Amino acid sequence: MTIRNIVRYPDPALSKPCEPVTAFGPDLAALQQDLVDTMRAAPGVGITAAHIGVFERIFVLELQPGAILTYVNPQITSTVAKTMRHVEGSVSMPGFTEELERPQQVTIRFQDMNGAEHEETAEGFHAICIQHEIDQLDGIFWIRRLSKLKRDRLIRKWEKAQR
Template sequence: MALRIIVKDPDPVLRQVCKPVPKITPNIHKLLDDMAQTMYDAQGVGLAAPQVGILKRVIVMDVGDDNGLIELINPEIVSKEGEQLGPEGCLSIPGLSGDVRRANKVTVKGLNRNGEEITITGEELLARCIQHEVDHLNGVLFTDLASKVYPNEAEPEE
């Protein structure tokens, strides 16, 4: 495993649509391992491959719940329910947070590192994280969706 450099906005790689992974190879396993280590080292809860400069549909997440580390290859959100409005930040946009409206419950399908199809349903923070990371795969940043953006150290104004 190795730490990867996290790409920062406005790097154009963050605005590109990622390509599906056609075959899970040892390189994809290494990418998953490196992304998880990089995410934990940066104290993040999610990381998408374009954030380390790789235009592949790969994400990792760990929101500190019973699911632990979630690795998804070619994730696709298949259902959304409810609504939440809350703060988001991003390892690729240090120093800023924003209030983003998201679905409160989502179901995502994808492949695990063994190529097996998995389905995960998440609510609240996990739902927010899934949507945030899948957005990265489509070149969308939280700042594109935020109703308000503010410095991390500041509290949002009411």
Template sequence: MAIRPVITHPNEILTTKCTEVKAFDKKLATLLDDMYDTMIASDGIGLAAPQVGETMQIAIVDLGEGQEIIEMINPEVVEVGGSEIEIEGCLSFPDIYGEVERPFYVKVEAQDRDGALYELEAEDYEARAILHEIDHLHGVLFTTKIIRYVDLEELENEEEEA
């Protein structure tokens, strides 16, 4: 396992549509492990393969609090519902935060590290994190969805109130 550098904007890999994963092998497992280590070292809750320089449809989400690590390979959003506006940030955009509208609910079909197909349903913050990472796999950056930018002071004040 290794901590990889996180690609930051501007870099064209971040706007590249990723390719489907076909080989579910040791190389993939190593990449997933490296992505997890990188995400934790960067104090993130999600990471997509392009953020570590790989243009493959791979994303992970870990909300902590004893929840399972979500590894999504070749994920497809099959259903969404509801809507909410919340503040987001991104490891590829250090110190940039903004209000983004996303669905409250998402259902995703994806494959795990062994290639097995699974279905995942999520709501609220978990759904937001999953959709943010899936956007990365399509070259869509959260900054293209920001309704209103939020400065660091406002973000810290909101976190204190929560």
């Protein structure tokens, strides 16, 4: 069990896109376990490798206790037009949240820990989490999805709390 340090906002590394995973084996399994341990310690419901300074396309979710979902090289292949609003935050900016609007359903293609390809359609909170984590893999920190006014206000509060 290894709990890794989490990259904190405003570290520029949070804007770095991740590279595809090409090696499926013990190193990837160790990274996946570190992600789970770090996410639980944070605490959070999802975490990407980028959150711990590893710029590979992998993230884990734990939407129900004990049910770990792992996505390697995920790509959104389709979304629906209908959206939903949900409060989001990040392990890289703990304690700070804001409401965002995202498509309420997504279909993704991804690989599992053995490299096998899968396609999955997710709805509701699960879909929101997938979009949030794929954004981070693409180097899009969640606050970039906020309006300038909301983002600036949140950043000011964050900076004040860090003093």
